[in-house]
Amino acid sequence: MNDPYERSAEYIDIMIADAWDAFAPSLAEALGGVDAVEGTIVDLGAGSGRGVRAACAALPDDSPVLAVEPSPALRAVLLARVHEDARLRRRVTVDSGDALNTPLPDSIRALLAMNMIGHLPPGQRQELWARVAPRLAPGGRVILNLAPPTTPAHVPPSLMANLAMGDLTYEGWASAEPSGDHQITWHMTYRTLRQGRPLSEVTVEYAWWVLDEPELARELAEHGLSLRPAGQPDLGLYVASLASEGSEFKG
Ligand SMILES: C[S@@+](CC[C@H](N)C(=O)[O-])C[C@H]1O[C@@H](n2cnc3c(N)ncnc32)[C@H](O)[C@@H]1O
Helix, strand or coil: CCCCCCCCHHHHHHHHHHHHHHHHHHHHHHCCCHHHCCCEEEEECCCCCHHHHHHHHHCCCCCCEEEECCCHHHHHHHHHHHHCCHHHHHHEEEECCCCCCCCCCCCEEEEEECCCHHHCCHHHHHHHHHHHHHHEEEEEEEEEECCCCCCCCCEEEEEEEEEEECCEEEEEEEEEEEEECCEEEEEEEEEEEECCEEEEEEEEEEEEECCCHHHHHHHHHCCCEEEEECCCHHHCEEEEEEHHHHHHCCC
């Protein structure tokens, strides 16, 4: 599998940290009530493990977690994060597969797909929902976010991260342009600077499949899942649960 993070992985964890400061409380809210549900928490595209850590903090019950991460470089960060924490180390299994080839547990209490669903073309999303829906435990949830843009649109160069560590600063820039029906191409530039002068720069680009809330709701409904927004409104966070559970959903 082509790894869009092969060259940028060193920057991802430090640059997604602020986003996770915002996501973690909303994820905890979205997981409200899941403590009563049995099964495994699955984090698809777990990246450096910030979502795994947030989910385990929200459900601190030592139940199993499957963290699926295909990028070797990001998986190294994930393994280090899990290894450093005795509770995570007991709970979390790190899998090197991807969303479609990883064997899923028979009973899923929560499946996270955070900051990753745009990596899957529409046909692969359909395959994923077809795999997940029958395994979702009663009361279980799929939790994901739709990052803007949700339609193919031009995104001008924007500074998405700027942080200092020691003597150096790190900058991440993002821009995008439409590259097909339901698709954009992200152009990312990551820089390391000393006193404002670039020491190194990495540029990468990758395809990203965009969809909006009504499209996501429609495709999930085909698999018996109903969708609702969750958490802080500007985060684009959604929860899907079995439509047959109707108003029993609490969260
Ligand atoms: C922007 S990162 C987000 C990581 C993490 N979920 C987070 O929010 O911090 C996107 C992740 O999706 C993973 N990914 C890409 N394609 C994937 C696929 N087909 N199946 C599973 N994960 C995938 C990447 O390797 C990467 O870890």
